[in-house]
Amino acid sequence: MQTQQGELTAGRFSASNQPGAFSKPGSRHGGTMKLLCPHCQSTAKVRSSKALTPLYRELRLQCTDIDCGGTYVASVTIDRMIVPSQKPNPRVRLKVGQPRPTTPANENAPAEAAG
Numbered sequence: 325m326q327t328q329q330g331e332l333t334a335g336r337f338s339a340s341n342q343p344g345a346f347s348k349p350g351s352r353h354g355g356t357m358k359l360l361c362p363h364c365q366s367t368a369k370v371r372s373s374k375a376l377t378p379l380y381r382e383l384r385l386q387c388t389d390i391d392c393g394g395t396y397v398a399s400v401t402i403d404r405m406i407v408p409s410q411k412p413n414p415r416v417r418l419k420v421g422q423p424r425p426t427t428p429a430n431e432n433a434p435a436e437a438a439g
Contacts, residue, residue, distance in 0.1 A: 361387035361394050368396065378416050 359368045366389035373383045379402045387394040404421035 359385060359398065361389065361392055362396070363387075363394055364389050364392040366392060368394070378413065379418070 359370070360366065361368045364387065366387055368385040368387050371384045371386050373381050375381050381400045383398045383400060385396040385398055387396075402418065404419040406421055406423045408420060
């Protein structure tokens with residue numbers, strides 16, 4: 325990106341213009357899903373995954389604590405959409421769910437005295 329004077333600058337979406345959480349390695353989009361070993365509570369890493377359907381994926385996990393050594397299978401499903409896709413796949417049927425409810429910024433403001 326260039327300024328009016330022709331100088332090169334970083335774009336609005338470049339890493340240099342992102343909050344600290346976005347610039348950490350492995351957290352390109354602000355974070356990663358963290359899975360814990362159900363026995364020792366250490367981090368469990370995804371070793372492989374396999375898409376069984378467009379909406380269902382099976383993950384193979386391994387505990388990072390070598391003294392524990394647990395290996396697991398987990399599943400990830402896509403249940404509903406919040407915003408419909410602009411490129412819908414005709415073979416995929418998903419319910420359109422409601423986004424999280426939001427509260428207006430002034431919802432808890434004290435009522436002003438009528439004058």
